Every structure is written in structure tokens, then in C-alpha cells.
Amino acid sequence: MLEITHLxxxxxxxAPVLKDLHLKVEGEQVVSVIGSSGAGKSTLLRCxxxxxxxxxxxxxxxxxxxxxxxxxxxxxxxxxxxxxFQSFNLVDRLTVMENVQSGRLGYIxxxxxxxxxxxxxxxxxxxxxxxxxxxxxxxxxxxxxxSGGERQRVGVVRALMQRPEILLAxxxxxxxxxxxxxxxxxxLRDLASELNLPVIIxxxxxxxxxEYSDRIVGMRYGKIIFDDLPAALGTEEMDAIYxxxxxxxxxxxxxxx
Amino acid sequence: MTNQTTLDSWARxxxxxxxxxxxxxxxxxxxxxxxxxxxxxxxxxxxxxxEQMLDLFSRMIPPDPRNLPSILEAIWQTIxxxxxATAIAVVVSxxxxxxxxxxxxxxxxxxxxxxxxxxxxxxVNTIIWALLFVAIFGPGxxxxxxxxxxxxxxxxxxxxxEAIEEIDPKPIEALEAxxxxxxxxxxxxIVPQVAPAFFAIAILRWDINLQESTVLGxxxxxxxxxxxxxxxxxxxxxxxxxxxxxILALVVLGEMISSKLRSKIL
Numbered sequence: 001m002l003e004i005t006h007l008x009x010x011x012x013x014x015a016p017v018l019k020d021l022h023l024k025v026e027g028e029q030v031v032s033v034i035g036s037s038g039a040g041k042s043t044l045l046r047c048x049x050x051x052x053x054x055x056x057x058x059x060x061x062x063x064x065x066x067x068x069x070x071x072x073x074x075x076x077x078x079x080x081x082x083x084x085f086q087s088f089n090l091v092d093r094l095t096v097m098e099n100v101q102s103g104r105l106g107y108i109x110x111x112x113x114x115x116x117x118x119x120x121x122x123x124x125x126x127x128x129x130x131x132x133x134x135x136x137x138x139x140x141x142x143x144x145x146x147s148g149g150e151r152q153r154v155g156v157v158r159a160l161m162q163r164p165e166i167l168l169a170x171x172x173x174x175x176x177x178x179x180x181x182x183x184x185x186x187x188l189r190d191l192a193s194e195l196n197l198p199v200i201i202x203x204x205x206x207x208x209x210x211e212y213s214d215r216i217v218g219m220r221y222g223k224i225i226f227d228d229l230p231a232a233l234g235t236e237e238m239d240a241i242y243x244x245x246x247x248x249x250x251x252x253x254x255x256x257x
Numbered sequence: 258m259t260n261q262t263t264l265d266s267w268a269r270x271x272x273x274x275x276x277x278x279x280x281x282x283x284x285x286x287x288x289x290x291x292x293x294x295x296x297x298x299x300x301x302x303x304x305x306x307x308e309q310m311l312d313l314f315s316r317m318i319p320p321d322p323r324n325l326p327s328i329l330e331a332i333w334q335t336i337x338x339x340x341x342a343t344a345i346a347v348v349v350s351x352x353x354x355x356x357x358x359x360x361x362x363x364x365x366x367x368x369x370x371x372x373x374x375x376x377x378x379x380x381v382n383t384i385i386w387a388l389l390f391v392a393i394f395g396p397g398x399x400x401x402x403x404x405x406x407x408x409x410x411x412x413x414x415x416x417x418x419e420a421i422e423e424i425d426p427k428p429i430e431a432l433e434a435x436x437x438x439x440x441x442x443x444x445x446x447i448v449p450q451v452a453p454a455f456f457a458i459a460i461l462r463w464d465i466n467l468q469e470s471t472v473l474g475x476x477x478x479x480x481x482x483x484x485x486x487x488x489x490x491x492x493x494x495x496x497x498x499x500x501x502x503x504i505l506a507l508v509v510l511g512e513m514i515s516s517k518l519r520s521k522i523l
Contacts (some may be wrong), residue, residue: 049434078436089431093449102445106436113441155431162435 001026002048002166002198007057009043009222016055017043019222020049025166028192030199032209032230035118036242041202044219045168048200049081050074062165079153082159084188086171088151090158092144096135099143099154100126102162122125129157133187149180156187160195167192169201173208181205206238313494320502321495326495328484328503334398335480335507338473339466342402345457346409353410354417361421361447375418378411383469385479398479405466405473413462420454423449456522460515467511471504481507 004023017040025031033041046052048059050066059066061080069077082103088101101118112118118126120150130136133153142173143154152172159167169188175180185201189212192199203209209216210230218226218233218241226237270278323328356362357371429446437445474482481504488496501502 043505051430051434075436075438078434081434083431083434085427085431087427089427091428091432091446091449093452094445098445102432102437103435105432105438105441105445110440112445114442158431158435 002064002200003060004048004060005060007044007059007060008045008055009040009052009056010046015222017222018047018054021057021222021224022057023217023224023227025198025200027198028198029215030189030192030201030213031215031217032201032203032213033217033219034203034209034241039219040222041219042170045083045170045200045202048166048168049078049083051083054173070216070248075106079162080165081164082164082167084155084159084167084169084172086150086174088148088155088175090143090151090154093142095140096130096143096146096154097139100130100157100161103158106162126157126161129160132191133157147180149183152176152180152184153187156184156191160191164197167197167199169199171202171204174204182209188212204234284382289483292346316494317498319495320498322491322499324484324496325499327479328500331474331481331484332503332507335470335473335482336467338398338401338405338470338480339463343459343463343466345402346406346413346462349406350410350413350417351518353414354421356441358418358421359412360424361443363502371418375414377409378407378409379415380411381408384472384476387473387476391477396477396479401470401473401478401480404478405470408469409462409466412465413458416458417451417455420451420458420495424450453522457519460518460522464511464515468508471507 002023002025002219004021007018007021007023008016009018010060021044033044035041038252043052047054048061048066050069054067057067061077064077066074066077066153091102091126094102098116101116101122104118104122105113108119108122127139130139130153133156135146135150135157138154143151146154155172167188172188173184176184185208188199188201191197201209201213210233213230215227216226216230216233217224218237220241225240226233268275287414353371353374355371356367357375359368362368362371383404386407387400390400390407391397391402394403424447428450429442432442432446470480470482472482473484474480474484474485481500484502485497485500488494488500
């Protein structure tokens with residue numbers, strides 16, 4: 001279970017990007033976070049594994065408080081959070097297998113990493129997962145030879161190799177065509193239930209968000225102004241999340257809460 | 258002010274502009290004549306040069322191959338100086354490049370230390386390094402290797418550091434999110450991205466070092482330059498010609514090998 005309380009993130013003296021957020025995600029829930037650009041979706045996700053350092057507040061994953069971890073502890077703790085990125089963030093010049101195994105870098109020895117001498121268990125699991133998402137035949141190909149959808153599958157498998165307790169996906173389909181995009185969303189939903197894994201997805205496409213998630217969180221100017229089942233997201237709520245100016249913030253919050 | 262007074266007259270410049278241009282020409286001419294007068298040229302020797310050149314050339318022909326075995330041995334030594342020095346410099350320049358690159362340096366102090374090493378290595382010419390190391394190690398091949406190495410570290414470190422600064426930071430972010438240690442991030446995120454640049458830079462430097470190590474002998478730091486110097490000192494022009502031809506062959510060969518390697522690796 002992930003529990004975020006009183007999360008604030010501000011850069012310098014500017015107005016905070018995240019304003020006192022509360023969010024609780026448990027079970028094998030697929031949670032989609034929607035909101036216009038600059039609403040703070042990406043910052044929220046990156047605060048969870050501290051790729052972005054939160055200013056204050058608390059983030060607890062299955063009993064571990066993340067915000068107070070030291071450098072070394074944070075590294076160990078990050079193994080428990082898988083992350084999938086908009087631009088896949090693969091190492092192009094490495095093979096698919098090497099990219100997939102890089103999800104295990106937090107576990108294996110430096111020597112094993114250097115010599116590519118991966119543990120048998122990791123290799124077996126890599127092939128299972130690659131088989132599951134349909135990229136096992138590319139194991140020895142360089143990732144820059146793959147198509148966008150295939151590359152995102154590599155990204156997903158890399159994250160799952162960590163045996164994470166939660167999966168974060170930052171706009172995982174934004175650089176894909178609509179058809180591939182739906183396949184990836186379907187894959188994330190199915191994997192969530194197969195692996196009993198909660199998934200938080202930042203997404204622009206509200207249609208996909210409604211279709212593939214169990215719960216929708218709407219963000220606006222660093223606040224969560226909607227948090228409910230997909231079916232509860234109507235026109236009025238959409239207006240509140242996507243239109244208006246900072247001055248309208250209070251009334252729209254009132255409407256959605 | 259207009260240049261167009263009547264329909265049949267036109268001038269590119271206004272009188273004022275024309276005056277400024279003549280003034281600039283005059284100033285340039287003055288500067289050149291002043292610098293010529295200050296360097297004390299013996300003009301008789303300059304006018305004499307074509308004749309001397311022909312004379313020297315005729316003395317060089319035909320090149321004398323009798324000393325070829327020792328010339329080839331010295332060439333082999335030259336190749337070894339260049340190759341060994343490049344290899345060592347490549348290894349040493351890796352950590353220097355790492356701390357001198359903005360995005361990988363551990364802290365400001367390391368950044369400045371790295372930059373200091375690069376600048377001091379690059380601001381001293383190989384021959385001057387060689388003079389220095391001949392004084393330290395005595396004449397011979399070791400001084401040559403160390404001199405070439407010291408000059409190469411700056412070159413390799415700077416270019417490699419720039420390659421590190423140009424990498425895509427996104428995969429690095431992903432590897433950090435996996436919980437990989439700094440060293441593993443370097444292994445999996447940075448090394449694959451800079452590898453092509455690394456090989457290209459190392460081959461280029463080897464090519465340059467091959468040429469630079471031919472002159473090391475002039476200051477007693479080993480290689481083919483020792484024989485060249487000896488031949489010039491004893492006015493043995495046919496042998497000088499032979500040495501120059503061999504150096505030419507070496508440089509062409511080095512060029513061929515390095516372009517072949519480059520096309521193979523990239």
C-alpha cells in the first residue's frame with residue numbers, strides 16, 4: 001500500500017508545484033492521474049521514488065517511509081518501485097536483454113553487471129516476462145532496432161524485473177500511435193492483476209484512462225480535485241480539471257469535491 | 258549622404274568610407290613593415306633560398322638505403338612509443354574526463370581539478386614535455402612515451418568529457434530509478450552512450466601521436482628523430498632523404514590503419 005500525506009513540492013520561492021497532496025493506493029488497483037500539462041502529475045510520480053526531492057510531507061510504501069531515507073537506503077528502496085517512462089528511457093546501444101536485466105542492477109554484483117553474467121533466475125524471469133509481452137524473439141537485438149510499442153514493452157519488462165511493489169508509469173503511451181497505445185494500456189492493466197501490483201499511470205488521454213483504470217485522480221495546479229471511479233468522471237468534472245485559470249481554482253475545487 | 262549624384266555616376270563607397278579603407282590598408286602595411294624590420298632578416302639568404310633548395314635536393318638524391326635496417330628499427334620504436342603512450346593516456350584520461358564533465362563530476366572541486374589537469378596538459382607542447390622528461394628520465398624512449406602521454410591526456414580527456422556531457426540523460430534517470438549504484442549507472446548508462454566517440458577519439462589521437470613521436474628524437478627522447486638528427490648533423494643528406502621517405506610512409510600507413518579501424522568500429 002502506498003500512502004502519500006501532506007506532500008508539498010516547491011522549486012525555490014515560486015508557488016508550490018504540489019500543494020498538500022493526499023493519495024492512497026492499494027491492492028492491484030490501476031489508478032490514472034489526469035490533468036493538463038503543468039498540473040504536477042509528473043512531479044507527483046517522481047516524488048514517490050524521489051527522482052524529484054519532495055519539499056515536505058510523507059510517502060509510505062508498505063511500511064517504509066521514503067522521504068527520510070539516506071542515499072544508500074534510498075537506492076535499496078527504489079528497487080521496490082518500478083517505473084515506466086514516456087520516452088522509454090532505454091539505453092539504445094544495448095541489447096534488449098541487457099536493458100531488461102538493468103532492472104536488476106540494484107540486486108546483482110558490480111562484477112556480474114560488468115561481465116553480463118546474470119543469475120539464472122533473472123534470465124529465466126526475463127524470458128518469461130518478455131514472452132508474456134511478446135518481445136522474447138528480440139532478446140539479442142539492439143533496442144534502437146525496435147518499434148515504439150516494442151520499446152515500451154522492453155521498458156515495462158525492465159520495471160517488472162525489479163519485482164516491484166508498485167509500478168509508476170509516466171505518460172507511458174504519449175509517444176505511441178493510438179493502436180499501440182491501447183495495447184500498452186491493456187498490458188499494464190492485465191499485468192496489474194496478474195502480478196497483484198498497484199499501478200499509477202499519468203495520462204493525457206482521458207478516454208484511455210476511463211477504459212483501462214479502476215480509479216481516476218484529477219489534478220489541477222498541484223492539487224487533487226477529483227478522486228473517484230471512472231464512471232463518476234462526467235462533463236462537469238472534466239471541465240473542472242481541464243479548463244479555467246488559476247483564479248478559478250477555488251470554485252472548481254468546490255464543484256468536484 | 259547618397260552615392261547617387263547623377264544617373265551616370267555611381268560609387269561603392271562614400272568618400273568617408275573610402276578614406277577609412279585607405280587608412281586601414283596603410284596601417285596594415287605599416288604593421289607588416291615594422292614587424293619585418295624588427296626580425297632582422299638577412300635578405301641575401303632569402304633570395305638565395307631557391308638555389309639552396311635545389312642544391313640540398315640534389316644532394317639528397319638518390320636516397321641512401323644502406324642504413325635502412327636501423328632506420329626501420331627506429332621506426333618500429335616510434336610506432337611503439339606512439340601506441341604505448343596512447344594506450345596509457347586513454348586509461349588515465351577516463352577518470353579525468355569523468356570528473357571534468359559537468360554532468361558526472363562529483364563536486365565543484367573535482368570539476369576544477371579535472372579542468373586544471375586538462376588545461377595544463379594541453380597548454381604544453383609535446384616537444385616541451387619531452388625536453389622536461391629527458392631531463393628527468395635521461396634521454397631515451399621512456400621520456401618520449403611519458404611526453405606523448407602527458408600531451409595526450411589533455412586531448413583525450415577534453416574530447417571524452419565533451420562526449421560525456423552530450424549523452425542522453427533519460428536512460429540515466431531510468432537506471433537510477435531501478436536502484437542502481439553510481440558505478441553501475443556509469444557501466445550501463447554512460448559507457449554504451451560514449452563508446453563510439455571514445456574509440457573515434459582514441460584512434461585519432463593514436464594517428465596524431467604517430468606523427469608527433471617522429472620528432473621526439475630531435476630532443477633525445479627516442480624514435481626515428483634520433484637518426485634524423487644524427488644524419489642532419491653529419492650532413493648525410495642521402496640518409497636524411499631516406500628517413501623522410503620512411504616517415505612519410507609511416508604517416509600514410511597510420512592514416513590508412515586509423516581510417517580502416519574507424520569505419521570498422523563506427
